Amino acid sequence: MGGKWKPLIIYHLMTGRKRTSELRRLIPDITQKVLTTQLRGLEKDEIVQRKVYSEVPPKVEYELTSYGWGLKPALDFLCYWGEEHLEKVHGDKFKVLELLYFCE
Numbered sequence: 001m002g003g004k005w006k007p008l009i010i011y012h013l014m015t016g017r018k019r020t021s022e023l024r025r026l027i028p029d030i031t032q033k034v035l036t037t038q039l040r041g042l043e044k045d046e047i048v049q050r051k052v053y054s055e056v057p058p059k060v061e062y063e064l065t066s067y068g069w070g071l072k073p074a075l076d077f078l079c080y081w082g083e084e085h086l087e088k089v090h091g092d093k094f095k096v097l098e099l100l101y102f103c104e
Helices: 006-013 020-026 032-044 072-090 093-103
Strands: 048-053 059-064
Touching: 006 020, 006 032, 006 048, 006 059, 006 072, 020 032, 020 059, 032 048
Parallel strands: none
Antiparallel strands: 048 059
């Protein structure tokens, strides 16, 4: 689970199955190469599964495995800690979150 991108990828997959392009939109600072590498690593670790549809153009979707869903409590705790960190550092976490939401 090393790296800064894997928790974000997992977090977004917790809302449902996603295509690579959807993940790129949700995580705009990640490059295509890094996203692909991280997804392959998560697939190798059996945290996500890749579903390939036999269509033209090819369609690929990623979703969490049941093993991957086991990470939810840990990610929930990290999100809670992150919100508390925002409050400690910035005073009003809602202003920071509003700014982040507005920038998306």
